[in-house]
Amino acid sequence: MLIKQRTEPVELKLLRFLNARMELSEKEKNIYLNLEKGFKGELWFDNWLENLSGEWLVLNDLLLESNNSVFQIDTLLITSEKIYLFEIKNYEGDFYIQGDKWYTISKSEIKNPIFQLERSGMLFRGLLQELGFSSPIESYLIFVNPDFFLYQTPLSLPIVSLAQLNRFKNKLIMNEGILKKRHSKFAEQLVSICLKESPYTRLPEYNYDQLERGVTCAYCYSLMDSLTEGEETIVCKECGGKENVISAILRSTEEFKLLFPDRKITTNEIFEWCKGVKSSRSIRRILSKKYELIKQGRSSYFEPNFSDTK
Ligand SMILES: [Zn+2]
Numbered sequence: 001m002l003i004k005q006r007t008e009p010v011e012l013k014l015l016r017f018l019n020a021r022m023e024l025s026e027k028e029k030n031i032y033l034n035l036e037k038g039f040k041g042e043l044w045f046d047n048w049l050e051n052l053s054g055e056w057l058v059l060n061d062l063l064l065e066s067n068n069s070v071f072q073i074d075t076l077l078i079t080s081e082k083i084y085l086f087e088i089k090n091y092e093g094d095f096y097i098q099g100d101k102w103y104t105i106s107k108s109e110i111k112n113p114i115f116q117l118e119r120s121g122m123l124f125r126g127l128l129q130e131l132g133f134s135s136p137i138e139s140y141l142i143f144v145n146p147d148f149f150l151y152q153t154p155l156s157l158p159i160v161s162l163a164q165l166n167r168f169k170n171k172l173i174m175n176e177g178i179l180k181k182r183h184s185k186f187a188e189q190l191v192s193i194c195l196k197e198s199p200y201t202r203l204p205e206y207n208y209d210q211l212e213r214g215v216t217c218a219y220c221y222s223l224m225d226s227l228t229e230g231e232e233t234i235v236c237k238e239c240g241g242k243e244n245v246i247s248a249i250l251r252s253t254e255e256f257k258l259l260f261p262d263r264k265i266t267t268n269e270i271f272e273w274c275k276g277v278k279s280s281r282s283i284r285r286i287l288s289k290k291y292e293l294i295k296q297g298r299s300s301y302f303e304p305n306f307s308d309t310k
Helices: 010-021 026-052 113-131 162-174 181-192 245-259 267-273 280-290
Strands: 002-004 057-066 069-078 083-089 093-098 101-104 137-143 148-151 159-161 233-235 242-244 291-294 301-304
Touching: 002 181, 010 026, 010 245, 026 057, 026 069, 026 083, 026 162, 057 113, 057 181, 069 113, 069 181, 083 113, 113 137, 113 181, 137 162, 148 159, 159 162, 233 245, 242 245, 245 267, 245 280, 267 280, 280 291, 280 301
Parallel strands: 002 057, 083 137, 093 148, 137 159
Antiparallel strands: 057 069, 069 083, 093 101, 233 242, 291 301
């Protein structure tokens, strides 16, 4: 049973928008692409696990704290016998291990993901104790990309590659048993103590004037530059994706809100932000469908409709 769903990281969303609207440095672009890839891998694994639909509890994407240290778990699987902790990696290409170090085939060192796994395993064990729950824990690194290969893998490492997943599935199923009330109570407790991620920490600096205006495509995230007033559907030149113009404007408004949480949503702002995709009169009408107009003469603005955000 799925207890906690995975949501798109806000940091990823923001980087997507920024990537479309400004020139990211190579380092920033790499962070962005890695997040995009990592998230894709996690979704793939979610789907794989969902299809097994065993007697267990699944909690995705947990940000927790124990012993004054914050740690993150991609997927937690609570079975009657054990708790599994999964770290999902979507690495692509050839890698090798030498001692404690991991390298790409072109000999550049990467962070050893086993350390990260061990750290979260240790902290999670501490948390379990704090919460007064006992269960054996097993942690695994799961590599989901079919084009990943790790040379010189010591057999002792808790690594599962795509080719081994089928057999790993049998191992999971073997540990199935009837879950007790204490399991679901513990799962709920974990969800309730989850921390909220601060997405703004690793972002490049940006300001309103620096960003290109326009509507981004809902499918490939590129900026759609030429839009004509009067048409109800907008079409992306890059990928051919189509979207109703009203939904595109509302989506762009959400994007604006996420990028600039301190700016007020006004008809003029959104008109400018969407680069005149519709007349300001239409924009005002569309905004009032979803947001509540706070009347303040010339400086009236829109706020999320309370009944809508519930
Ligand atoms: Zn597109």
